[in-house]
Amino acid sequence: xxxSLHSNNTQICPNPTAxxxxxxxxxxxxxxxxxxxxxxxxxxxxxxxxxxxxxHHDPDVARINNGSFGCCPSSVLSAQNQLQLQxxxxxxxxxxxxxxxxxxxxxxxxxxxxxxxHVDEVSIVDNATTAAAIVLQQIAWGxxxxxxxxxxxxxxLHYAYGSVKKSVEAYVTRAGGCVIEVPLPFPxxxxxxxxxxxxQALRRGKQNGRKVRLAVIDHVTSMPTVVxxxxxxxxxxxxxxxxxxxxxxxxxxxxxxxxxxxxxxxxYTSNLHKWFFCPPSVAFLYCKKSTNNSDLxxxxxxxxxxxxxxxxxxxxxxxxxxxxxxxxxxxEFINRFEGGIEGIKKRNHEYVVEMGQMLVKAWxxxxxxxxxxxxxxxxxxxxxxxxISSDHDALELRTCLRDKFGVEVPIYYRPPKDGEEGxxxxxxxxxxxxxxxxxxxxxxxxxxxxxxxDNAFTCASLPIS
Amino acid sequence: MEHEDPxxxxxxxxxxxxxxxxxxxIPESEIRDEFxHHQPRVARINNGSFGSCPGSVxxxxxxWQLQFLRQPDAFYFNTLRTGITASRxxxxxxxxxxHVDEVSLVDNATTAASIVLRQIGHSxxxxxxxxxxxxLMLHCAFQAVKKSIQAYVTRAGGSVVEVRxxxxxNSEEEIISxxxxxxxxxxxxGRKIRLAIIDHITSMPSVVxxxxxxxxxxxxxxxxxxxxxxxxxxxxxxxxxxxxxxxxYVSNLHKWFFCPPSVAFLHCKKANASSDVxxxxxxxxxxxxxxxxxxxxxxxxxxxxxxxxxxxEFVNRFEGGIEGIMERNHEQVVKMGKMLAESWGxxxxxxxxxxxxxxxxxxxxxxxxxxxxxxxxxxxxxxDCHEVEVPIFYQVPKDGEDGVxxxxxxxxxxxxxxxxxxxxxxxxxxxxxxxxxxxKDGKTCKMLCIE
Numbered sequence: 001x002x003x004s005l006h007s008n009n010t011q012i013c014p015n016p017t018a019x020x021x022x023x024x025x026x027x028x029x030x031x032x033x034x035x036x037x038x039x040x041x042x043x044x045x046x047x048x049x050x051x052x053x054x055x056h057h058d059p060d061v062a063r064i065n066n067g068s069f070g071c072c073p074s075s076v077l078s079a080q081n082q083l084q085l086q087x088x089x090x091x092x093x094x095x096x097x098x099x100x101x102x103x104x105x106x107x108x109x110x111x112x113x114x115x116x117x118h119v120d121e122v123s124i125v126d127n128a129t130t131a132a133a134i135v136l137q138q139i140a141w142g143x144x145x146x147x148x149x150x151x152x153x154x155x156x157l158h159y160a161y162g163s164v165k166k167s168v169e170a171y172v173t174r175a176g177g178c179v180i181e182v183p184l185p186f187p188x189x190x191x192x193x194x195x196x197x198x199x200q201a202l203r204r205g206k207q208n209g210r211k212v213r214l215a216v217i218d219h220v221t222s223m224p225t226v227v228x229x230x231x232x233x234x235x236x237x238x239x240x241x242x243x244x245x246x247x248x249x250x251x252x253x254x255x256x257x258x259x260x261x262x263x264x265x266x267x268y269t270s271n272l273h274k275w276f277f278c279p280p281s282v283a284f285l286y287c288k289k290s291t292n293n294s295d296l297x298x299x300x301x302x303x304x305x306x307x308x309x310x311x312x313x314x315x316x317x318x319x320x321x322x323x324x325x326x327x328x329x330x331x332e333f334i335n336r337f338e339g340g341i342e343g344i345k346k347r348n349h350e351y352v353v354e355m356g357q358m359l360v361k362a363w364x365x366x367x368x369x370x371x372x373x374x375x376x377x378x379x380x381x382x383x384x385x386x387x388i389s390s391d392h393d394a395l396e397l398r399t400c401l402r403d404k405f406g407v408e409v410p411i412y413y414r415p416p417k418d419g420e421e422g423x424x425x426x427x428x429x430x431x432x433x434x435x436x437x438x439x440x441x442x443x444x445x446x447x448x449x450x451x452x453x454d455n456a457f458t459c460a461s462l463p464i465s
Numbered sequence: 466m467e468h469e470d471p472x473x474x475x476x477x478x479x480x481x482x483x484x485x486x487x488x489x490x491i492p493e494s495e496i497r498d499e500f501x502h503h504q505p506r507v508a509r510i511n512n513g514s515f516g517s518c519p520g521s522v523x524x525x526x527x528x529w530q531l532q533f534l535r536q537p538d539a540f541y542f543n544t545l546r547t548g549i550t551a552s553r554x555x556x557x558x559x560x561x562x563x564h565v566d567e568v569s570l571v572d573n574a575t576t577a578a579s580i581v582l583r584q585i586g587h588s589x590x591x592x593x594x595x596x597x598x599x600x601l602m603l604h605c606a607f608q609a610v611k612k613s614i615q616a617y618v619t620r621a622g623g624s625v626v627e628v629r630x631x632x633x634x635n636s637e638e639e640i641i642s643x644x645x646x647x648x649x650x651x652x653x654x655g656r657k658i659r660l661a662i663i664d665h666i667t668s669m670p671s672v673v674x675x676x677x678x679x680x681x682x683x684x685x686x687x688x689x690x691x692x693x694x695x696x697x698x699x700x701x702x703x704x705x706x707x708x709x710x711x712x713x714y715v716s717n718l719h720k721w722f723f724c725p726p727s728v729a730f731l732h733c734k735k736a737n738a739s740s741d742v743x744x745x746x747x748x749x750x751x752x753x754x755x756x757x758x759x760x761x762x763x764x765x766x767x768x769x770x771x772x773x774x775x776x777x778e779f780v781n782r783f784e785g786g787i788e789g790i791m792e793r794n795h796e797q798v799v800k801m802g803k804m805l806a807e808s809w810g811x812x813x814x815x816x817x818x819x820x821x822x823x824x825x826x827x828x829x830x831x832x833x834x835x836x837x838x839x840x841x842x843x844x845x846x847x848x849d850c851h852e853v854e855v856p857i858f859y860q861v862p863k864d865g866e867d868g869v870x871x872x873x874x875x876x877x878x879x880x881x882x883x884x885x886x887x888x889x890x891x892x893x894x895x896x897x898x899x900x901x902x903x904x905k906d907g908k909t910c911k912m913l914c915i916e
Contacts, residue, residue, distance in 0.1 A: 058536040069537035069764055077534070087726070088523070090504040091515035092854050096845075126746075129763030133746045144590040144621070163763065166751040170743065273764060280533070280766045297616060299583070299745030300576045305612035317575030317609060318515055318719060320726045323766070399542070408538050 045336045053333075054436040062407045062441035066432035067225070067251060067377045070274035079329035080279050083322040099321060103314045106327035110284045113341070114268075115259045123285045123310040124324045125298070128250035129163045131269035131285040132216075134309070135246045136171035138295045139214050143175035148213050150176040153205035155242070156216040157182045159224065164216060164248055177213065180205045184226070186414060187368045187379075191229045198233050202240045212242045217265075219249035220256055223412045225377045225430050226369050227256060234264045250283075251275060254341055255348075255375040260286050266293070273323070275376060275434070276341075277330050282323040285309070337435070344435060348376035352433035355442040356380050359431070362446045363453075368428050377432045379412065381425035383453050388413055388427030393459035397427070400462070405448035407441075491782040499779075500887040508853040508892035512883035513671065513697060513823045516720040525775035526725050529768040545767060549760045552773035556730045560714075561705045569731045569756040570770045571744070574696040575609045577715035577731040578662075579617070580755070581692045584741045585660050586617030594659050596622040599651045601661040601688070604629045607668050610694055614662075623659070626651040630672070632860060633814045633825070633869055637675040644679055648686050658688045665695035665716075666702070669858045671823045671881050672815045673702065680710050697721060699730075700780075700787060701794075701821040706732045719769070721822060721885070722787075723776045728769040731755070783886070790886060794822035798884035801893040802826050805882070808897050809904075810871045814879050823883045825858065827869065827876040831904050834859060834878030839910035843878070846913040851899035853892075855880045878910075 045053070053073035057063055072080075083102075087094045107122045116122055125131050142148040154172045156164065158181045168179055182201040185193050205212040215237050219230050230247050237245045246267040252258045254275030260268060268286040272278040287293050287309060296309045300316040314324075334341050353371045356378040360366055368379025388394055394411040401407040412428045431442065491499075499519035503509055509517075518526075529548075533540045553568045562568055571577050588594045600618050602610065604627040614625055628647040631639050651658045661683050665676050676693050683691045692713040698704050700721030706714050714732040718724040733742060733755060742755050746762040760767075780787045799817045802824040806813055814825025834840060840857040847853040858879045862868050869876045882893065903913070 056531060056534055058539075061536055061539075063536070065538055069533075069541070072534060085502060088502055088518060090507055090509070090854065092511055093504075093848060095515070126765060127763035129748055130746050137745070141620075162749040163747060163751075166749055167747040170747045170751055271764070281764045300572070300579045301582075301609060301613040301616045302575055303608035303612055305616055317573035318717070318727045319572055320766070320769070402539060408536065410538075 042332075042336055044338055049336075050435055057436065060406050061402075062409075062444040064431045064433075064437065064441050064445060065408045065410055066434040066437075067222070067274065067430060068410060069280070070271070071277065071434055071436065072273065072279040073277055073333055076277055076326055076329050076333055077279060080322045080326045083325050084320060087320070087322070099325075100314060102325045103321070106324055107284075107310065109327050109331055110272075113253065113258070114284070114286060115261050116286055117261070118289055120308065120310060121260075121286055121289050123287065123313045125269075125283050125285050125313050127273075127281045127283045128161075128248060128269045128271050129167070130299075131267075131283055132164045132167045132246075132248065133171070133299055134285060134296060135214075135244075135267050135269075136167050137297065137299055138293070139177065139244075140171040140175040141295060142213060143172075143177055148177070148211070151178050151208075152210050153178045153180050153212045154214045154216065155180045155182060155201055155205050155212055157184060157218055157221065157228070159184055159186075159221040159226075160216060160218060161222050161248065161250065168216065172214075178205075178210070180212075184221075186224050186226070187366065187381075188226055188373065189370060191232070191373065194226075194228060195232060195236070199236060199240075202236065202242065206240065212237075212240070213244065215242045215245045217245065217247050219247050219258075219268075219270075220251040220375050220377070222250065223410065223430060224368050224379045224414065224428055225251075225374065226379075227373050227375050230265070231263050238264075251375065251377070253284075254345060255377075256345075260288070272327070272330075277333055278326060279323045282327075285313075345376070348433045348435070349374070351437070352376055352378050352431060355433060355439070356431060358442065359429075359446055363449060365425050376434065377430055379428040379430055382411070382427040382429055382449065384423045384425055385453060385456075385458070386427060386449075387458035387460050389459060393462065394427060396462045397459060400452075401445075401448055405444070405451075407445045407448050409445060490784045496886055503887065506852050508851075508855075508895040510882045510884075510888065510892050510896060511854045511856055512885040512888075513668070513720065513881060514856060515726070516717070516722075516724075517885055517887065518719065518723055518725040519779055522723055522772050522775050522779055523725060525772045526768045529771045530766060533766070533768070545771075546760065548771040549767065552770055553730075553756065555773050555777060556718075559699070559704070560730070560732060561707050562732055563707070564735055566754065566756060567706075567732055567735050569733070569759040571715075571729050571731050571759050573719075573727045573729045574607075574694060574715045574717050575613075577713070577729060578610045578613045578692075578694065579745055580731065580742060581660075581713050581715075582613045582617040583743070583745060585623070585690075586621040587741065588659070589618065589621035589623045594623065595657070597624060597654070598657045598659050599624045599626050601626045601628065601647060601651050601658050603627070603662070603664055603667065603674075605632075605667050605670065606662060606664060607694065607696065610662060624656075626658075630667075632670050632672070633812065633827075634672055634819065635816065637678070637819065640672075640674060641678055641682065645682060648682070648688070652686065658686070660690045660692060661688050662692045662694060663711075665693050666697040666821060666823070668696070669856065669881065670814050670825045670860070670879060671697075671820065672825075673819045673821055676711070677709050684710070696729075697821070697823070700791065701823075702791060703788075706734075710734075718773070718776075723779055724772060725769045728773075731759075791822070794884045794886070795820070797888070798822050798824050798882060801882060801884065801890075805880075805893065805897050805900075809900060811876055812869050812871075822885065823881055825879040825881055827871070828857070828878035828880060828900065829904050830871050830874035830876055831909070832878060832900075833909035833911065835910075840878060842913055842915060843910050845915045846903075847896070847899055849915055851895065851902075853896050853899055855882060855896060857881075 107119050111119045111122045180201050182197050234245050244266045247265040249270040252270030266288050271283045273281045298312040302315050304312045304315050337344050359380045363383050365381030391413050394413040398411045409429045416424050553565050557565045557568045680691050690712040693711040695716040699716040712734050717729045719727045744758040748761050750758045750761050783790050805826045809829050811827030840859040844857045860877050
C-alpha cells in the first residue's frame with residue numbers, strides 16, 4: 001500500500017492537471033530544485049508535500065473517515081507545539097501578554113472567513129458539543145425564569161447529532177420544554193422533501209398556542225450525512241415566528257459554504273478540527289449581534305463571567321489553548337492549495353462523488369442522496385446480502401473492516417420502512433474525501449466489501465458481544 | 466552555588482563531588498534537564514499559578530497525541546477509555562478513595578466548581594431549596610468560584626454567606642472560630658445552609674485551612690453538602706478524601722503534580738453520589754455517571770488525562786516519591802520565606818505549619834502598595850526589569866485596624882512565593898535583591914516604570 005504513495009498519479013483527479021493543490025507544472029517534486037524566487041505568496045503544495053504533511057497518519061489504513069475526527073497537517077502541529085512550548089516556558093508572561101491578543105487574532109480571521117459583521121459575534125470554544133451546551137443553557141434559563149411557558153417547543157432534526165439530542169434533553173426537556181423531532185426521509189431525493197417535513201414539524205410545535213423557542217438545524221447531518229438547505233429553513237423559521245435558530249454546522253467550515261449573513265441564523269457553530277485542518281480541538285460559535293443574547297454564557301464560569309461570551313470562552317481556567325491559537329498558521333497552509341479553502345472544498349466534493357459512484361457501480365447499490373445534496377462526504381449503499389439489520393451489526397462490520405481489512409469507515413444502519421420490498425439496502429458507508437486521500441483508499445474498501453460478499457459473509461454470522 | 470543550594474540539605478543527590486551511593490535517585494543535572502524548557506534566568510517562583518511539567522512527561526504526552534492523530538477512530542474505540550480508567554485508578558489510590566466510580570477527571574478546578582454549583586442551582590430553580598437557603602464560602606475564595614456561585618446560585622435565587630478569615634493568620638483556631646460564626650449567620654432566621662465551599666489551600670492570600678475540622682463542624686451543624694476546593698492540594702500536602710469526609714473534593718493535577726495543562730480530579734463521595742451531578746458539556750454519555758460523562762465531552766485532546774502513569778514514574782525517581790518532594794518543598798519555601806522576611810524586615814503571612822509549598826511574605830511598607838493596581842504594577846515591574854515571576858497580594862487594611870507593621874509603616878503587600886523541585890536559592894535571592902533595590906532607590910509602587 002505504502003509503495004503506491006510514491007508512484008505518480010496517486011491522487012485521483014477528473015483531469016490530470018487538477019492534482020490537489022498543484023498545476024500540472026508543479027506535479028513533480030523537481031520544483032524544489034528550482035530556486036525559490038517567489039516574493040509572496042509561498043508556492044502551491046506538490047503531491048509529495050501533501051504526503052509529507054500527513055506522514056503521521058497510519059500508512060496501512062485506508063482513512064476514509066475524515067468526517068469523524070478530522071485531520072491536522074504536520075506544519076500546523078509544529079506551530080501548535082511551538083505555542084505549547086511558549087506557554088510552558090513562562091506561563092505567567094504568556095497569560096498576561098500573549099494569550100488574549102492571539103485569541104483575538106484567531107477570532108478575526110474566522111470572522112472574515114464566515115462573513116460575520118463584527119468580531120464580537122465570534123467566540124472560540126472547544127467543539128460543537130460545547131457550543132450546543134452554551135446555546136441550550138440560555139434556553140433552559142428562559143424556562144426556569146418564566147420567560148417561556150412550560151410546553152413551549154424546541155424543534156430539531158431526527159438526524160441531529162447524538163450529543164445534541166442529549167443536550168436538548170438535559171437542558172430543554174428538564175426545564176419543561178417540549179421537543180419536536182423533524183423526521184427526514186433517507187435515502188433522500190430532493191431538498192423539497194426536507195423542507196416539507198420541516199414545515200410540518202413547525203406547525204406541530206405551534207399547536208395549542210405554543211411558541212417555538214428554538215429550532216436546531218444541522219447544516220450537514222452526521223449519520224446519515226446529507227446537506228440541509230439551511231438558508232431556506234431559516235427563512236421559514238422567521239416566517240413562522242420561531243424565536244431563535246441555531247445551526248449546528250459541526251461539518252461546516254471547509255465542507256460547505258459558510259456565510260453568516262446569507263444564512264441568517266441567530267447562532268451558528270462549526271468545528272475547525274474536522275475540515276479546517278486545526279488540531280483537536282477548536283470550534284467557533286457565531287452569535288448574531290441583533291439577537292438578544294446577552295444571556296449567553298460559557299457553562300464553565302471563570303472570573304471573566306459577565307464580560308460577554310467571547311471573553312468568557314477565552315479563559316475557562318488553566319488549559320492548553322494552543323489549538324485556539326494556530327488558526328493563522330492553518331490559513332497559511334490552506335492558501336498553499338489552488339483556490340484556497342474554496343478549491344479544497346470543490347475538489348473534495350467532486351472526488352467523493354466520483355468515488356461514491358465508483359463504489360455503487362461496483363456493488364450494485366445506490367448513493368444516499370443526489371450529488372448536489374452532499375459535501376465532502378457521501379452515503380454509499382452496501383450490498384444487501386451483508387444482512388446489516390441493527391446498529392450493532394453496523395458497528396461490528398465497521399470493526400471487522402478496521403481490524404481485518406485496514407479500512408476506516410463509519411457504517412450507518414438504515415431500518416427498512418413498512419412496505420419496502422426485500423433486498424432493500426439497509427447499510428450505508430459514509431465515505432469522506434480530504435486532501436490526503438487517494439484512489440487506492442476507495443479501491444481497498446471496494447475490494448474488502450467484494451471479498452466479504454464473495455465469502456458469503458453476513459452480519460448474522462458475527463459473534464454476539 | 467550547588468553546595469549552597471538549600472534544597473540539598475542532607476539529600477544524597479548533592480554535588481557530583483560526593484560519592485554516589487544513592488544513585489537510584491534522580492540527580493540534580495537530570496532535574497535541570499527535565500525543566501530545561503523553562504525560560505532560563507527567570508526566577509520562576511510562582512509554581513502555584515500555572516504549575517510545571519517535566520520534559521519526560523511532555524514526551525509521554527506527545528506520544529499519546531501522536532497515537533490519536535495517527536488513527537483517531539481506533540484510538541477512540543480501543544484506547545481512550547482504558548487509558549482514562551487507568552489514570553483514574555491511580556488517583557483513587559493516591560487520595561484513598563473507596564471506589565474508582567467516585568473519581569472523575571475534568572479540565573481544572575474551575576470546571577469542577579461549575580459542575581458542583583450547577584446541581585445546587587438546579588435545586589434552587591426547581592424549588593427543592595427555598596430562596597432564603599444559603600451557600601457558604603470563604604471571602605478569599607478563588608474568583609472563578611465566586612463567579613460560578615453568582616452564575617448558578619444567586620441567579621437561581623439562593624443567598625450567599627462569606628466567611629471573613631483573618632490575614633495574617635496566627636492559628637487554626639482563628640479560622641475555625643470565624644467559620645463557626647458564619648455558619649450561625651447562615652442559619653439565622655431558620656435558614657438552611659445547602660452547601661459550604663471550603664478551600665483546602667487558599668489562593669490569595671495562601672494559607673492551609675483545617676478542612677477536616679471544618680467538615681466535621683459542617684456535619685454537626687447540619688449543612689447539606691460540603692465542597693472542598695483543593696486546587697493546590699495534590700502534590701502539596703497529603704490528600705485523604707475519606708479522612709476529610711467532604712461530599713466533593715477537587716484538585717488540579719497540573720499545579721503541583723507535574724501534569725501538563727490541564728487536568729484535575731473531582732472526587733464525589735459515593736454515598737452522596739446523586740445522579741444529578743452532570744458535566745455541563747453534554748455528550749451522548751449523558752446519564753452514565755459523571756466519570757463517564759467527563760471522559761467524553763466531544764472531540765478533544767485528552768492526552769493530559771492519559772499521562773498520569775508517566776507522572777507517577779517521574780515522582781518515584783525522587784527520594785521519598787511525592788511525599789519526599791512535598792516535604793522538601795515545604796522546608797525550602799519556609800526557609801526562603803524566613804530569609805526574605807529577615808532581609809526586608811517584614812513578616813510571614815502565616816505560621817510555617819499553616820503553609821505547604823507556598824508562603825506569603827510581607828513586602829516593605831516603604832513600597833507604599835496601596836491598591837490592586839500597585840500590586841499589578843509591581844508584579845509587571847519585577848517580571849520585566851528583574852526577571853522575577855511572583856504574584857503580589859494587596860491586603861486591604863481593615864477599618865480602625867493598623868495591621869502588621871514594619872519599622873516604617875503598615876505592611877499592605879505580600880508576595881506569594883512557591884517552591885518546586887526546579888527552584889534554586891538563586892531564584893529567591895534575585896527577588897530579595899530586586900525588592901531591596903527598589904526600596905534603596907526610594908521608589909514606591911506608583912513610581913515604577915513598566916512598558
